[in-house]
Amino acid sequence: MIGPVSDKERLCHRNSHFIRAIDGLTIRSVSGNLAIASVRLGAGVNVQDVQLLVNQRSSSEVGVLIVGRVGTRWPVGTRELLVVDVTPNSAAAVVERLELTDTIVIREATDERAAPVKTEWVGGTIKVSEDQRLPVSPASLVFGAIKNGAEGALT
């Protein structure tokens, strides 16, 4: 889950009177060990209010823009604005740094009075555990034997 952790109600806007870019960021798997599988709006967003624009630069990097109408407001404590699914590129265990940067748009995050609000995206790490399986070879066995009737010895 990715989203702002607010301590007060926020309103974010850009220059247009008609469309407000609430925020934009890039998400990147630093060493390319993770692929960005999907990006979608989270449960904390009313899909009628905002629009999600996604630009996948590569399998391991995606740009995301959340666009909202003028006056869009999120209640204090809103979580899960955006859900990003990632998949490991191999079955091997790996610890991968997921970097969140803010280079797509010049963010203008402001409060109700249009005063700038300090906003910071924080990257993190994802630990991918190796797939746990117990494979055997062969998958089945067939044997044959000779026996002289029901009582005979097995040969």
Add this chain to the structure above:
Amino acid sequence: MTPAQTITVLPTGLGIVDLVATVDQPWLKLSTTIIRGAGSIDVSIINPNNVLGASPDLTASVVIRSPATGHSVTVPVRLRVNLNAAGGSARPIGVVDTPRHEVSGVTGTIGVTGWVLDDIAINMVRVYRFCVPADPAEACQTVLGYRVVELGKAVQVEGARPDVEKAFGSAYPNAARAGWGLAILTPMLPDVTGNKSHGGVGAIDLLVVAVDAEGQTTVLGPPASGGHPIRITLANDRMDRPFGNIDTPAQGGTVSGGIPVFGWVLTPDRGDAATIPINGSTITVFIDGQPVGKAVYNQCRGTVGNPVPTLAYCNDDVSSVFGHGAPQATFTPRLANPGMYRNLDAGRGPIGSFLLDTTTLADGMHSIAWSVTDSLGRTEGIGSRNFNVMNGSVSTAITSAAVAERPMAGDVQLVAPVRARTGFDQGEFRSLAPGEDGEYRIDVRQLDRVELQVAGTTAVYLDNSAEQAPMPIGATIDTATGAFAWTPGPAFIGDYTLVFTTEAGVVRIIVTVTPDVRLSMR
């Protein structure tokens, strides 16, 4: 009855845990019930207190479980009992796929290849040739009424015939090892036309006999033939490229530690002064399709000394066959070189060697071959064969191959850049395009070599419908680059679907191993 069969378990992601094996029927016996980490269990059939009774077809299970993690896997076991001992068990069934019956113009090394199954167990597959007038009487033996000379015992190779395994795997024991093969150097066969013991010219009849655990025999022949000898017509008098053989390791032989790989190579001089550079710079040793070094060439294993003195002529086994006007006994003194092989001139020898450290290889079966290029730029693969390494450990190489993740059925087949090259000359790669059906396909001659490169490859497995299907024997993948190399040794013939797993999906490439019957170009 069928001898014990081995179940290998290679856990992934569980760490070093104890695995407990159990059976659900009293007629199954395990060699061990506890494995730490990875390992093998031998499964055999017993009949305490006649628990089998009169049942002709029984089923059971071997369950392997990790008490620490809760993971478990079940291996179903089927036992088919022939209750009519007086009637005996069935004879082996199988075919010879290569060489084709009545093929002509054959030169160099060929693979005698096929598959075989038995209701109990296969003991061996032996390949013979019919005796010819040039053979001394003591060299011949009678087998099934035929006067023959034995050429060798074929090697059964696990995973070589996924088509047979798929068709018969639920009914016959050891169907995964149905594929068999033996490489034969045809210049060492008789020159029937010239009535010589060697030279490889004229019609030769091959007899392939499968023997089961009860000693019952079946003559294997072309598919749907009912079994009969295979006739091939040799033309090595017109051969125009290097040839030779690897002597050690033997086909199917088991080795450990550091071993010397010995072999020999020659090339015909048909007025063009062709020779093989004596410094060995054009003799490359390949293990599992990957080059591992150059051979030390220009040696002699005769009685004149090694290296051969400047004015002396090597008189070892190879020189005695190819360095006289007609083949002579080994160590027969040579005073000149009337033959067409410049590497048997004075001061030269045909033997090459290479020190192989088998501890760098995983335990199990591998392939070895040499590539030889002569002074005219003609390259040929030499001595391709499978051999076993047994150093008593499971290396990371085999572990990673064996546990390669099998993609799910719904994984996306990618259209991705695929590059390929075949042959031992390591020439230019070419781009491989998918066919109209979307499948990538490439042909490679049996005993030859193929390299495939798919960007971003993390693992390769053989799609044979099994739960786990490691790469075929004789194949390797460079884990750093994802480059795949394979030398399909004797026993491999037909289609093999290789699945390359990449970051974005899978790429399926069908490699068709074609019969290795090289026809003379002259």
